[in-house]
Amino acid sequence: MTKEYSLGGGYFAQKKILKAIDGVDLSINRGDTIGIVGESGAGKTTLGRLILRLIRPTAGSIEYDGKDIVRLAGRELEEFRKKAQIVFQSPFLSLNPSIKIFDALAEPMRYHKIVNSKESAKSRVKDLLNLVGLDDGFLERYPHELSGGQMQRIAIARALSVEAEFLVFDEPTSSLDVSAQGQILNLIRTLKNKLNLTYLFVSHNLAIVSNVCSKVGVMYAGKMVELASTDQFFTDPKHPYSQILLNSILTPQIYGKGVRELPKGEPPSLVHPPDGCRFHPRCPQVMPICSQREPKLANLDSTRKAACFLYPEVMVASN
């Protein structure tokens, strides 16, 4: 998959191309919870939106249950929209402030004709509220009467209202306080098991990903650089960027330890990304080949992929 954005291109400015996602391959199995981690600008959010076809890729294909969703239209697209839903980062922005909670939850069901009467809508909405741990008292409230955590519960309920089976969470707790964060994460985990859902979980918080996800995909500057099971990733990360990312995590225990190995530099411009491996200007283990050729994401073993020339499998695959 590739997603390019055109920048500028007016009468005088030269048109620039920004590759937010550059040739990413990813497959998700039913029941997976895949965490996508990386810094801002890595392409995490763009990836989530492409998969849901909220935006269209510049090149590449996205198949859902064997159907290419890039080409879907009409009825088939509506069917896909019911199955695949998203929960955004900020419930303050994703809920319409002038619409009551009841209508916020009933509207998608009316649109998709899941409910056909006011009574059935009401009973479905009540079920949804219970599902996300809220009571009927919220039906007639407006979003501003809710706390951040409660609003995010509503956003999750709304995504589930159309009986979705695949959910994209885009930083679902980063606009919440720590006290609300834990409750939302518990809810996300419980719902997955209860409803047998599949998740793509975008987050920059590795500690959260380690607790919620079964697999981890690491993105850097529009590329997928490592894909591994959560256990593998947190015990033995292969890509130097993954190692640095894990090293950057702050924990309260950190003051006892000496000076950590710190990352150099900052993420690159996506309009003029570095040649070869995009991480090479910051990489502590950089080799001559890294600035000349681009490493491909290759299998290191049956469950893990990485894109780094330190590994012979990558060398072979990139030839």
Place this chain on the structure above:
Amino acid sequence: MLLSVKGLTACYETPAGLVRAVEDVNFDLDKDDSLAIVGESGSGKTTLALSITRILKPPGRIMNGQVLFEGRDILTMPENELRQIRGGRVGMIFQQPQAYLNPVLKSGFQIAEVLEIHRGYDRQRAMQEAVRLLKEVGIASPEETVNRYPFELSGGMAQRVIIAMALACSPLLIIADEPTSALDVTVQAQILETIRRLREQRHTSLILITHDLSLAAAACGKIMVMYAGKLVEAGDRESIFKNPKHPYTQLLIASIPKIRSSEEFPGIAGSPPNLANPPTGCRFHPRCPHVMDICKNVEPPTISTDAGQRVACHLYK
């Protein structure tokens, strides 16, 4: 004693009534100390930071208290003296570096201006000093960076420019309000390391405002926890983390997500109160797992423990 805050109360006038965002907060800061003020959104930590240098704007208002900086009260000081403290003896760093830089002025000029105003340097000398400061805060090509406009800088570089501005006049105290929340994790680690190194070299005191306990632990020796405008607990980093006394502190520490634990995320039931109409007694009592009858009616006094911690909770006498 470098800074001594006594009985500080600050409020906002809103249509819903007077909101006491900071109420009766007391703390001291010695030279070379580093203090983290930790709390959730709405706990009053930013209002506290703004009150210390008296830059709280209406509808915010400081109602009561003293902020003694080197023995002189900032809250009653005439404007011209205050100006020497802000940006001179106290440097400030804010959350969104790009928002605090003037977009139409080159970054070097913005640093130099501080030196011209506070130190009376001429332009040429101030610019030389700006280059030196940028180098000190870890910018690789300071000669080029001084000629760049803020939009040409990355978030991390812009924050370094802000830090250079804050350091320009060798302040005795730096107040940093969420200095790394807008930055990526790898850049956050770099900025923290820069602040740590600079503090070691210059013996500058630090007040760090943050919602992130891990960041507080990484950067500061002392920690003060605020809830709904009140100080609930304060003490050394080690004692706060090893032996937190206040139930809110305990829950806050337990809420930090740990790497790979299969346990439930603890979280804290309920949500922070509306400060226009705060709960009676202890403000945390509606959410507290150890709530007693006394908590609902009587506000807990702040007491000192044998280990030197201060805590405001009826569980302790």
